[in-house]
Amino acid sequence: MATTTFGKGCHLHLIDGSAFIFRAFHALPPLTRKSDGLPIGAVAGFCNMIFKMVEDNSGPDAPTHVAVIFDKGSHTFRNEMYDLYKANREEMPEDLRPQIPLTRAATEAFNIACKELAGYEADDIIATLSCQARAAGGRVTIISSDKDLMQLVGDGVEMFDAMKNKRIDRDGVFEKFGVYPDRVVDVQALAGDAVDNVPGAPGIGIKTAALLINEFGSLEELLDRAGEIKQPKRREVLTEKRQQIELSKKLVQLDCETPLDFTLDDLEVREPDAEVLMAFLAEMEFRTLTRRVAEKFGLDTPAISENPVETTGDAPAAPDAPGFDKAVYTCIRDTAALETWIARIRERGYVAVDTETTSLDEMKAELAGISLCVDAGEACYIPVGHRDGAKGDLFGSDDLAEGQLSLDVVLTLLKPVLEDDSILKIGQNMKYDAKIFARHGIAVAPIDDTMLMSYALHGGLHNHGMDLLSETYLNHVPIPIKPLLGSGKSAITFDRVNIDDATGYAAEDADITLRLWQVFKPRLHGARVTTVYETLERPLVPVLARMEMSGIKVDRDTLSRMSNAFAQKMAGLESELYELAGRSFNVNSPAQVGEILFDQMSLEGGKKTKTGQWSTPADVLEDLATLHDFPARVLDYRQLQKLKSTYTDALQDHINAETGRVHTSYAIAGANTGRLASTDPNLQNIPVRTEEGRRIREAFVAEPGKVLVSLDYSQIELRILAHTADIPELKQAFADGIDIHALTASEMFNVPLAEMTPEIRRRAKAINFGVIYGISGFGLARNLRIPRAEAQGFIDRYFERFPGIRTYMDATIAFAKEHGHVQTLFGRRIHTPEINASGPQAGFARRAAINAPIQGTAADVIRRAMVRMESAIEGLPATMLLQVHDELLFEVSEEAVDDTIARAKSVMEGAAAPAVHLAVPLVVDAGKGANWAEAH
DNA sequence: CTAGAGCGCTCG
DNA sequence: GTACGAGCGCTCTAGC
Numbered sequence: 001m002a003t004t005t006f007g008k009g010c011h012l013h014l015i016d017g018s019a020f021i022f023r024a025f026h027a028l029p030p031l032t033r034k035s036d037g038l039p040i041g042a043v044a045g046f047c048n049m050i051f052k053m054v055e056d057n058s059g060p061d062a063p064t065h066v067a068v069i070f071d072k073g074s075h076t077f078r079n080e081m082y083d084l085y086k087a088n089r090e091e092m093p094e095d096l097r098p099q100i101p102l103t104r105a106a107t108e109a110f111n112i113a114c115k116e117l118a119g120y121e122a123d124d125i126i127a128t129l130s131c132q133a134r135a136a137g138g139r140v141t142i143i144s145s146d147k148d149l150m151q152l153v154g155d156g157v158e159m160f161d162a163m164k165n166k167r168i169d170r171d172g173v174f175e176k177f178g179v180y181p182d183r184v185v186d187v188q189a190l191a192g193d194a195v196d197n198v199p200g201a202p203g204i205g206i207k208t209a210a211l212l213i214n215e216f217g218s219l220e221e222l223l224d225r226a227g228e229i230k231q232p233k234r235r236e237v238l239t240e241k242r243q244q245i246e247l248s249k250k251l252v253q254l255d256c257e258t259p260l261d262f263t264l265d266d267l268e269v270r271e272p273d274a275e276v277l278m279a280f281l282a283e284m285e286f287r288t289l290t291r292r293v294a295e296k297f298g299l300d301t302p303a304i305s306e307n308p309v310e311t312t313g314d315a316p317a318a319p320d321a322p323g324f325d326k327a328v329y330t331c332i333r334d335t336a337a338l339e340t341w342i343a344r345i346r347e348r349g350y351v352a353v354d355t356e357t358t359s360l361d362e363m364k365a366e367l368a369g370i371s372l373c374v375d376a377g378e379a380c381y382i383p384v385g386h387r388d389g390a391k392g393d394l395f396g397s398d399d400l401a402e403g404q405l406s407l408d409v410v411l412t413l414l415k416p417v418l419e420d421d422s423i424l425k426i427g428q429n430m431k432y433d434a435k436i437f438a439r440h441g442i443a444v445a446p447i448d449d450t451m452l453m454s455y456a457l458h459g460g461l462h463n464h465g466m467d468l469l470s471e472t473y474l475n476h477v478p479i480p481i482k483p484l485l486g487s488g489k490s491a492i493t494f495d496r497v498n499i500d501d502a503t504g505y506a507a508e509d510a511d512i513t514l515r516l517w518q519v520f521k522p523r524l525h526g527a528r529v530t531t532v533y534e535t536l537e538r539p540l541v542p543v544l545a546r547m548e549m550s551g552i553k554v555d556r557d558t559l560s561r562m563s564n565a566f567a568q569k570m571a572g573l574e575s576e577l578y579e580l581a582g583r584s585f586n587v588n589s590p591a592q593v594g595e596i597l598f599d600q601m602s603l604e605g606g607k608k609t610k611t612g613q614w615s616t617p618a619d620v621l622e623d624l625a626t627l628h629d630f631p632a633r634v635l636d637y638r639q640l641q642k643l644k645s646t647y648t649d650a651l652q653d654h655i656n657a658e659t660g661r662v663h664t665s666y667a668i669a670g671a672n673t674g675r676l677a678s679t680d681p682n683l684q685n686i687p688v689r690t691e692e693g694r695r696i697r698e699a700f701v702a703e704p705g706k707v708l709v710s711l712d713y714s715q716i717e718l719r720i721l722a723h724t725a726d727i728p729e730l731k732q733a734f735a736d737g738i739d740i741h742a743l744t745a746s747e748m749f750n751v752p753l754a755e756m757t758p759e760i761r762r763r764a765k766a767i768n769f770g771v772i773y774g775i776s777g778f779g780l781a782r783n784l785r786i787p788r789a790e791a792q793g794f795i796d797r798y799f800e801r802f803p804g805i806r807t808y809m810d811a812t813i814a815f816a817k818e819h820g821h822v823q824t825l826f827g828r829r830i831h832t833p834e835i836n837a838s839g840p841q842a843g844f845a846r847r848a849a850i851n852a853p854i855q856g857t858a859a860d861v862i863r864r865a866m867v868r869m870e871s872a873i874e875g876l877p878a879t880m881l882l883q884v885h886d887e888l889l890f891e892v893s894e895e896a897v898d899d900t901i902a903r904a905k906s907v908m909e910g911a912a913a914p915a916v917h918l919a920v921p922l923v924v925d926a927g928k929g930a931n932w933a934e935a936h
Numbered sequence: 937c938t939a940g941a942g943c944g945c946t947c948g
Numbered sequence: 949g950t951a952c953g954a955g956c957g958c959t960c961t962a963g964c
Contacts (some may be wrong), residue, residue, distance in 0.1 A: 488938055588958055590943055609943075617944065642945055645957055671954060675948085682955045685947035693946080717948090717952095770951060779951030840949050851952040855948090859953095885948045885953090 006264035008137035013063035014126045016144030018071040021103050025096045030525045033285050037522035039095040043102045049162045050110050065267040068107045069125045072116040088197045088914045095525040109280035111272040120258050127254035151184040178210025186219035189249035195914045200248045201237050322377035329507035332382040333403045348374045350424035352514035355433045356506045358493040362435040363663045368495040371510040379507035384410050389496045418444045428466045428513045431541045452537040453520035455669035456529040460831030464669045470512045473519050479505050532828050539867045544666045551661030552881045558699040563648040566640045573637045580630045587637050590616045647696045654681045673852050674828050674859035684884045700932035702891050707928045708935040711904050712887035714923040716858045717772050723919045725808035734920040741765040747801050774847025809850050816849040824856040825916045865911035872907045876900050901926045
C-alpha cells in the first residue's frame with residue numbers, strides 16, 4: 001500500500017483500548033482458554049470488536065488510518081497536579097491483568113498500530129491525534145464511550161460506543177452533559193468525578209453544573225460572578241472552593257499537545273498478515289472467530305483441539321492429577337535438599353506452604369515444621385522443632401534417626417522465598433501461618449488462600465475447613481490428626497509426633513492445599529467472584545494478622561475485683577434461692593430451675609423444649625417475675641453468672657503472659673454473610689447493654705499516654721436497606737440526618753415528628769429491625785410483647801407505607817430461587833441451598849436470604865474500610881485493634897487522636913466508593929477514652 | 937473420662 | 949414453628 005500523507009478525505013479511527021477491555025471484562029461472560037484456564041474473555045471481546053470493524057469498514061466511510069491507544073502505567077502528569085487523582089481507583093482484577101498484554105498482541109496481529117505513552121493517559125493521546133487530524137483537514141471517529149472524551153466531539157469528530165453500537169455526536173454529548181462539547185470540561189470541573197477522584201464543587205452535580213454554565217456562558221465567567229448567584233449554598237461553595245474547581249478543570253482537560261514519537265501517517269490502515277493473525281487466534285483458541293477470519297481471507301481453518309468453554313464455576317477438577325501417596329513425600333533434613341526445593345519453587349513461581357506447630361493459639365505456638373508443595377503429589381516436610389517424646393529434648397542435625405535442621409537455618413533459607421514478590425505463597429487459612437512466620441520476622445507475601453477462595457465460591461454451601469474441601473473437591477479423605485496427637489489428658493503436641501508420621505501428615509496438607517488451589521483458582525472468574533476474593537477476602541489476611549498480634553491491653557486487677565464482687569453477690573442470691581425453693585439445687589441447670597418453677601410451684605405459662613424439659617429463657621422468667629421472687633432472683637443470678645464465667649473469669653485466662661494483652665482471632669470465612677467472627681476469646685460480644693455489664697469494658701484499656709478511639713457506623717444496615725430497596729422517604733431522612741425510627745413511626749402512625757413519644761418510636765424501631773431480619777407477625781409480636789394480630793397490623797401498614805420494601809423482599813427471594821444464591825452490592829455471593837425447601841425450613845431460608853444482602857453489604861463496607869485503613873493512618877502513632885461488625889477500635893497516642901479520627905472517619909464514610917455508589921450517606925460516630933467503656 | 941448436644945446469654 | 953448473623957460456658961448424657 002502506498003504511503004499517503006494524512007489530509008483532507010482521510011478518516012482516522014482511534015480505539016480506546018484500555019477502556020474497551022475493562023468494560024468488556026465486566027460486561028461479557030467470563031471465558032477461559034480451555035487448554036490451560038487462562039482468562040481471555042476481554043481479549044475475545046476485543047478481537048470480535050476489531051474484526052467487526054474490519055468487516056464493516058469496507059465501504060466509503062472506511063477509515064484510512066486507525067490506531068488502538070492504551071494507558072501506560074498508573075502515574076501520569078495529573079498526579080503531579082493532584083496526588084489523589086484516581087486514588088480511589090480499584091486495583092485491576094487479577095483475571096484482567098494477563099489479558100492486557102494479550103490485547104496488545106491482538107492489535108498487532110490485526111496489524112493495527114498500537115500506541116501508548118508513559119506519563120499520559122490514553123485519553124490525552126487520543127485528544128492529541130484528534131487535534132492533529134482535524135488540523136490536517138481529516139475526520140475522526142473515537143471508538144469509546146468514556147465521557148471524558150466527549151469534550152473532543154464535534155466539527156468532524158464523532159464518538160462510537162462499540163458495545164452499544166451507538167454513535168455519539170454533538171447532540172449526544174448535549175444529552176449527557178446538558179452542554180455542547182466545548183463546555184463539557186466546565187461542567188465536569190464543577191460536577192467532579194467520584195471514580196477518578198476529581199473533587200469538583202461539593203453538592204453540585206452534572207445537572208446543576210450545566211444550568212450554571214448555560215446561564216453564565218463559561219466556568220471562568222461563573223467563578224468571577226459567583227457573587228450574583230441567589231442560592232446561598234451554591235454561592236458559598238463556588239466562592240470558597242474556587243481553587244479546587246479550577247484544579248478540577250485542569251484535571252479533566254485533555255492534553256492536545258502530548259509529545260508523540262510518531263505521526264498520523266504512521267497510522268495508515270494496513271492489511272493484516274493472514275498467517276500471523278490466524279496463528280494468534282488459534283493460540284487463543286477462538287474457534288468461531290478463527291473460522292470467520294479464515295473465510296474472509298479464503299484460508300483453511302486450522303484445527304483447534306478444544307472449544308473455548310464458558311466456565312460456570314463448576315470446571316472439572318484436574319482429571320489427570322496423580323493420586324495421594326505418602327511414600328512420595330520427603331522429609332528434609334539437610335541444607336542441600338532444602339536448596340533443591342527452593343530452586344524448584346523459584347523456577348515455578350508458586351508454592352503451597354503449611355506450618356505445623358505446638359498450639360492452635362498462634363501467639364503461643366512454637367514451630368514444629370514446615371511443609372511445601374509445588375507439584376500435586378510431591379511434597380516435603382521440614383522438621384525444625386521436633387522433640388524427644390520422653391525427655392522433651394530438641395533433636396539436632398546429628399541425631400541419626402530423628403535428625404532435623406535448625407529453625408534458624410531453615411528460616412534463613414526460606415525467608416527470601418516467602419518474602420519474594422514474584423513467588424506466590426499458597427495456604428489454607430494463611431492468616432495462621434503468616435502470624436507464625438511474622439513472629440519469626442518473616443512477612444509472607446504475596447499470598448493466595450484456598451479457604452478464602454472457597455468462601456468466595458461456596459459461601460453458604462458448607463464450611464471451608466481443609467478436610468471438608470478435600471473430601472468435596474478432591475475426593476480424598478485426609479489423614480486424620482487424632483491418631484497422631486491423641487486426645488484429652490494424654491494428648492501430645494505436634495513437636496512430639498515422630499518425624500516419619502509427621503512427614504506423612506504435614507506434607508499431605510501442603511499437597512491438598514496446592515490441589516485445592518488448582519481447582520479453585522480458575523473457577524473464581526467463572527463464578528464472577530474474583531473481585532470479591534481479591535478486594536474483600538485476601539487483603540484482609542495481613543490486616544487481621546496485625547490486629548490480632550497487636551491485641552488489646554486488659555487489666556487483670558479490674559477483672560479480678562469484679563469477679564470477686566460477682567461471686568459475693570451470687571452467693572447471697574444462691575442462698576436466697578434455696579430459701580425460696582425450700583431446698584438446694586443447681587441454679588445453673590435450666591432443667592432444675594424449670595422443675596421448681598413449673599412442677600413444684602405450679603406457675604403457669606411454662607413450655608417445654610424439644611428434649612422434653614421445662615424451658616426457662618429470660619423472657620419467660622421476666623413474665624413470671626411479676627408473680628414471684630424466685631424467677632426474678634434466677635434472672636439476677638444468671639446475669640451475674642454470665643458476666644463472671646464468660647467475661648471476668650475467662651478473659652483473665654486469655655491475657656497473654658508475654659504481651660499482657662488479649663489476642664483474639666478473627667475468622668474471615670466464619671459467618672455466611674461476610675461478617676467476621678471473633679474467637680478465643682470472642683471480643684465481639686463484650687457486654688454493653690446493661691450498666692453492670694458495660695463496666696467490664698473498663699478493663700479494656702489503653703497503654704499510658706494513649707487512648708482508645710472507637711468509630712462506628714450509624715444505622716448502616718438501615719441505610720443499606722433504604723438504598724437497596726430504594727425507599728425515597730428513608731433515603732431522604734438519611735440525607736437530612738433525621739432520626740430514622742421517629743420518621744418511620746411518624747409515617748406509619750400519622751404522628752408528626754414534633755409529637756413523637758418514646759413508646760411509638762420504640763415500636764417503629766422494632767419494626768425497622770424486623771424488616772432487616774425478614775419480618776414475621778409472630779416474631780414482631782414476641783419482640784414487642786403484643787398480640788400477634790396487632791403486630792401483623794403494624795407490618796401491613798409498614799408495607800403499605802413503604803411498598804418498595806415488599807418489592808425488595810419478593811425480588812430477593814425470586815432471585816435466590818432462580819440462582820441459588822443472593823448477593824451483596826459488592827458482588828459477594830451467599831448461597832441459599834434451602835430456598836426451595838418446604839416446611840419451616842422454607843421460612844428460615846427466606847428470612848436468611850432477605851437479610852444476607854443487607855448484613856453482607858454492611859460487612860463488605862467495613863472490610864473495605866479496614867483494608868484501606870492502614871495506609872490512611874500510616875505515619876500516625878495509631879493502631880487498629882478490634883472490629884465489632886460496625887465498629888473499629890484503635891489505640892492512639894493522645895496527641896494524634898484528632899488526626900486519627902479525621903482520617904479513619906473519612907475512610908469509613910467513603911468505604912463503599914468507588915465500587916458501589918450509595919444513594920444514602922454513610923455516617924460514622926467517634927468516641928475516645930482511657931478505656932473501652934469511655935470510648936464507645 | 938471425654939465428646940457433643942442442648943440451653944441460655946452476650947454482642948451487632 | 950418463626951425474627952438475621954455469630955461464640956462460649958454450663959449441664960447432662962451417651963459411649964469409651
